[in-house]
Amino acid sequence: MExxxxxxxxxxxSAENDxxxxxxxxxxxxLLSRRYAMQVVCVVGAVGPARYGEIxxxxxxxxxxxxxxxxxxxxxxxxxxxxxYAEIPPRVEYELTSEGEELCSRLDPLLRWVREREGS
Amino acid sequence: MExxxxxxxxxxxSAENDxxxxxxxxxxxxLLSRRYAMQVVCVVGAVGPARYGEIxxxxxxxxxxxxxxxxxxxxxxxxxxxxxYAEIPPRVEYELTSEGEELCSRLDPLLRWVREREGS
DNA sequence: CGGGATCCTAATTGATACTG
DNA sequence: CAGTATCAATTAGGATCCCG
Numbered sequence: 105m106e107x108x109x110x111x112x113x114x115x116x117x118s119a120e121n122d123x124x125x126x127x128x129x130x131x132x133x134x135l136l137s138r139r140y141a142m143q144v145v146c147v148v149g150a151v152g153p154a155r156y157g158e159i160x161x162x163x164x165x166x167x168x169x170x171x172x173x174x175x176x177x178x179x180x181x182x183x184x185x186x187x188x189y190a191e192i193p194p195r196v197e198y199e200l201t202s203e204g205e206e207l208c209s210r211l212d213p214l215l216r217w218v219r220e221r222e223g224s
Numbered sequence: 225m226e227x228x229x230x231x232x233x234x235x236x237x238s239a240e241n242d243x244x245x246x247x248x249x250x251x252x253x254x255l256l257s258r259r260y261a262m263q264v265v266c267v268v269g270a271v272g273p274a275r276y277g278e279i280x281x282x283x284x285x286x287x288x289x290x291x292x293x294x295x296x297x298x299x300x301x302x303x304x305x306x307x308x309y310a311e312i313p314p315r316v317e318y319e320l321t322s323e324g325e326e327l328c329s330r331l332d333p334l335l336r337w338v339r340e341r342e343g344s
Numbered sequence: 345c346g347g348g349a350t351c352c353t354a355a356t357t358g359a360t361a362c363t364g
Numbered sequence: 365c366a367g368t369a370t371c372a373a374t375t376a377g378g379a380t381c382c383c384g
Contacts, residue, residue, distance in 0.1 A: 123270040125339055126263045127283040132338050137257045139357070146246040154243075156366050163247040167358045172367060193365045194364080203341070210334040217330050218252050219245055221323070259377070276346050287378045292347055313345045314384080 135181055140166060140174055142211050145200070148184060149208035153197040183207055255301055260286060260294055262331050265320070268304060269328035273317040303327055 136142055140163060147162050148154045160171055175198060178184040183204035189195045200208055256262055260283060267282050268274045280291055295318060298304040303324035309315045320328055 123267040123278075124282045124284075126266040126270065126335050127260075129263065129335065129338050130342055132342060133262070133335075136338075137259060137261075139254075139257060140247075141257075142253070143246050143249065147243040150243040150246065158243075160366095162244045164244075167360095168367065169359085169369085170357055173357090175367095188366095194367090196366060206337060207334075210337050214327075214330040214334065215246050215249065215253075217326060218249050218256075222250055222252060280346095287380095288347065289349090289379080290377055293377085295347095308346090314347090316346060 132181065135177055138174060138177070139170065141178065142215065144171075144174055144178060145183060145204060145208050146211050146215050148198050149200050149205065149212070153187075153199045156196055156198070159198065178204070252301060255297055258294060258297070259290065261298065262335065264291075264294055264298060265303060265324060265328050266331050266335050268318050269320055269325065269332070273307075273319045276316055276318070279318065298324070 143163070144159065147159055151158060151162075156171075156175075159175075160166065160168065163171070175184065175186070179186050179198075182201055184198050185201050185204075187197045187199075189197075263283070264279065267279055271278060271282075276291075276295075279295075280286065280288065283291070295304065295306070299306050299318075302321055304318050305321050305324075307317045307319075309317075
């Protein structure tokens with residue numbers, strides 16, 4: 105009880121006295137910590153319904169196996185929706201689910217900041 | 225010209241026609257994609273000047289080598305500042321640099337959303 | 345207390361080739 | 365086009381020990 109326990113209302117947005125709430129984050133953080141994952145979400149968010157080839161070419165260099173894995177994971181996590189059209193040639197489109205959009209709206213400021221900071 | 229090419233001003237914040245700007249992001253994204261990296265930034269942001277032990281205990285399970293590596297990387301990237309006091313016992317404090325605070329302000333909504341989504 | 349050094353294993357990524 | 369399968373290599377993460 106010797107701590108400075110200001111009420112949550114007083115500490116405001118940037119300081120809670122339970123920092124561990126940021127740490128024990130499981131599945132989604134692990135997913136987002138994989139290569140290209142955050143970028144894929146934002147690219148699909150920016151393009152709208154995006155075909156595999158579009159996504160691939162947005163990243164100059166990514167192996168198809170890696171990108172394919174990432175897309176599968178995001179679909180399975182309920183963040184992307186995959187629609188396959190029975191056409192010749194085959195067409196597949198990915199788009200954000202509503203949860204994916206929620207995520208994207210939080211990722212977007214981050215990626216933009218990173219981009220400006222890196223200069224490219 | 226058959227595309228619906230609204231002007232960038234009209235498409236607004238969520239859709240640019242250059243999605244590749246999200247993809248070719250280098251160093252910092254690689255750093256943030258490592259385990260606990262984003263969480264560390266937010267924990268330090270939440271705690272303020274944070275000692276190694278505080279950070280460590282916020283994550284129930286993390287090996288000291290991993291956390292130590294992550295802290296070093298964040299310091300080297302200019303996102304955290306490390307201050308070492310020549311006392312006995314030794315004391316070290318980490319805090320966000322101004323760039324780190326910028327980052328934290330963008331990470332915070334993300335982590336909070338993840339936390340609510342996961343339920344814990 | 346706050347790590348660094350070392351070693352080792354698990355996990356992730358990429359290259360390549362091939363398919364519906 | 366939109367991937368999958370397989371394999372190899374890298375890398376990251378964790379355990380352990382120890383030091384200032």
